[in-house]
Amino acid sequence: MRATVVEEPIVRGAEPAVVIDDRGDIPSTPSQIDRSIEPGFGPAPSLSAPAVWTAKLANGVPVTGIEDRETPLVQFELRLTGGLLLEGPERIGSASLLAEIMTEGTANRTPEELEQAIDALGASISVTSGRESFVIRGSSLNRSFPESMALAEEILLEPRFDPEEFELARDRVRNQLRQASSSPTAIARDVMTRLLYGDHILGSNAAGTVEGVEVLGLDDARAYYERALTPARAVVHVAGAVTADEVAVALEGIGARWSGGAPELPTDPAAQASSPGLYFVDVPNATQSVLQVGYLALAETDPDFWPAQVANFRLGGGGFASDLTQILREGKGYTYGVGSGFRGTKLRGPFLISSSVRSNVTYESLEIIRDLLDSYGPEFDEEDLAATKSFLLKTNAGAFETLGNKLGILADMSAYGFPADYLLRRESVVREMTVERIRELAGEHLDRDRFIWLVVGDARTQLDRLSELGIGEPVLLDRSAVPASASDVSARRNSPGQQGLDDVR
Known part of the structure; x- marks a missing residue:
């Protein structure tokens, strides 16, 4: 028996009404603690690296x-x-x-x-x-x-x-x-x-x-x-x-x-394969759009890798403390989750912003990401820096805690030639970070003009409007990342159901 699945229609900008019940005054439980005052944070823990x-x-x-x-x-x-x-x-x-x-x-x-x-x-x-x-x-x-x-x-x-x-x-x-x-x-x-x-x-x-x-x-x-x-x-x-x-x-x-010689490794990827711009893969009738935004960035051995990761914390690396989550999830309700980060190894790896959003707010979500990338560096301030330092220094307290953590440290040491106390050295980078340095790193490594903007979603309802974002005309790709022909694009835009599309937009 086929299951019945009810899907909401893709209607641009449609938002469910939020109704807040008036429950009146609710008496508080008596307490000797003034719970209206948020407790202050304690000092950052002092760590020592394990002996290796x-x-x-x-x-x-x-x-x-x-x-x-x-x-x-x-x-x-x-x-x-x-x-x-x-x-x-x-x-x-x-x-x-x-x-x-x-x-x-x-x-x-x-x-x-x-x-x-x-x-x-x-x-x-x-x-x-x-x-x-x-x-x-x-x-x-x-x-x-x-x-x-x-x-x-x-x-x-x-x-x-x-x-x-x-x-x-x-x-x-x-x-x-x-x-x-x-x-x-x-x-x-x-x-x-x-x-x-x-x-x-x-x-x-x-x-x-x-x-x-x-x-x-x-x-x-x-x-x-x-x-x-x-x-x-x-x-x-x-x-x-x-x-x-x-x-x-x-x-x-x-x-x-155990014996044997060393197999030859391939050369490093010399450059990003595709030009910056906007790309789209069609999944007909998709009620969500998957967004991947980024570029081929840094190797983890690059001197800028960890500073750039620190600079990214407030943008999208800090979970609920990040601007992307606060706007796209908490503020707008467009997504359950969004994040960003650098993912290099010994080879250059990508910087990626990733999320799945409701299909009818695909354009709005990309617009928010675009504007946030433009404003992030210039608007980064002392409050953002304090939140970044507090989180990164205090969460590092568990960096040596489990055996899995310790294996991860050993793996990084072997792969990248890091010293045993490299996490403590990264703490020093965080402590010495300044607003000016964050802005400099954001300008260099979070420049949206270098980015590939990929959308996987319903082309019939979402593709045309994306050209208004100002990040280039969308290029329709197949699922092997091969550009579709002009006739394919035309066929999609004029497919049955396209009539009246402006009404639902």
């Missing part, structure tokens, strides 16, 4: 760790540079499929036997592949860390490559991709990535495409394993109730048995 130890395996793999005895737990990861980054353009998705099958048994254990062995230790082990990395992660009690690490070693060095499990994995990935193909948010992510990176390997979806995954076979996963999973581009991070000597013993097998 370093070592190297016999095969040259660097190991870094943080000993923490607060709980009897250990978390570890073996991280390799790779994932999508080391895939060939005709075999995208191989790394993702390999990650799917690596925990489905080993050469000497069936999937059930491997799962039971991990469960018997009270441990967990997972394998994931992303855009720039391939990671084996695990967690265990400290008393079972050696045995858990031995299972991780078995997963790494003795893969099963079971044809049946590969077919199941391929089915899972195919289904995920098919499901994503109907999601405007996923469409926006993929199209924006292509606009930013173009034909560079990072312009692709790390999971591949439905058509691409169809032709991948077990040999492709095996070829990726042999080429990319080598110690030459690997690091190990360990945090928890275990000493450096205990880690060294547990990793002896990986150091002695």
Whole structure:
């Protein structure tokens, strides 16, 4: 039976009436505390960086760790540079499929036997592949860390490559991709990535495409394993109730048995692939529009990366404290969520403003973002600076708290060459920040004239009016980020239902 779904019509500027009931005077509960006075904030906490130890395996793999005895737990990861980054353009998705099958048994254990062995230790082990990395992660009690690490070693060095499990994995990935193909948010992510990176390997979806995954076979996963999973581009991070000597013993097998050369990495993306301007992908009858606004900005190793992130806090990086949220969500009710931030790695990454808004306020939402970008730097003042400093300094109190936090610190140290106290050094940047410096950073790194403005929504009701924004004529794209022909645009604008459109606008 088909479900009945009622959708509100797309009527420009239509806002529901807000009715506030008059409940009269409500007596307050007696209290010795004057609750009309907001308590003051305490001083920012003083932090110290955890001690980090370093070592190297016999095969040259660097190991870094943080000993923490607060709980009897250990978390570890073996991280390799790779994932999508080391895939060939005709075999995208191989790394993702390999990650799917690596925990489905080993050469000497069936999937059930491997799962039971991990469960018997009270441990967990997972394998994931992303855009720039391939990671084996695990967690265990400290008393079972050696045995858990031995299972991780078995997963790494003795893969099963079971044809049946590969077919199941391929089915899972195919289904995920098919499901994503109907999601405007996923469409926006993929199209924006292509606009930013173009034909560079990072312009692709790390999971591949439905058509691409169809032709991948077990040999492709095996070829990726042999080429990319080598110690030459690997690091190990360990945090928890275990000493450096205990880690060294547990990793002896990986150091002695694992070998291989360094696969060649692709060159960095030299420049943003697409010109700044306004782009539109049609999802007919969509009642929401997904907005992605940004450009290919900074690597995390760039000296301006963290200062620019600080400058972005009040714009869109501060959750409910940010201007984007206060206006688009709290003030207008156009969206449930909106945010912005810089997302670099060792390579240049994007600055993005992202949100989903009601379709009938697509133009108004983009207008607000446009005007806010224009005014943000010039209107940034001492009150904004005080809110930025207070939040960033006080939330940093939890930066070293969990084992996951500590693994993240170790990963940043390995990837970017940061010192162990880099978060404390970033605190100094926040403390020394000035209004003038924020304005300078905003002018340089939040200049909207450099931006790609992408809308994924209903072209019939939203496309035409966007040319009035003053950020360029909208370019209609298909879902592969390829420009549609003029006839396609004309057909959409003159499609049935277009008559009378001005009445609903």
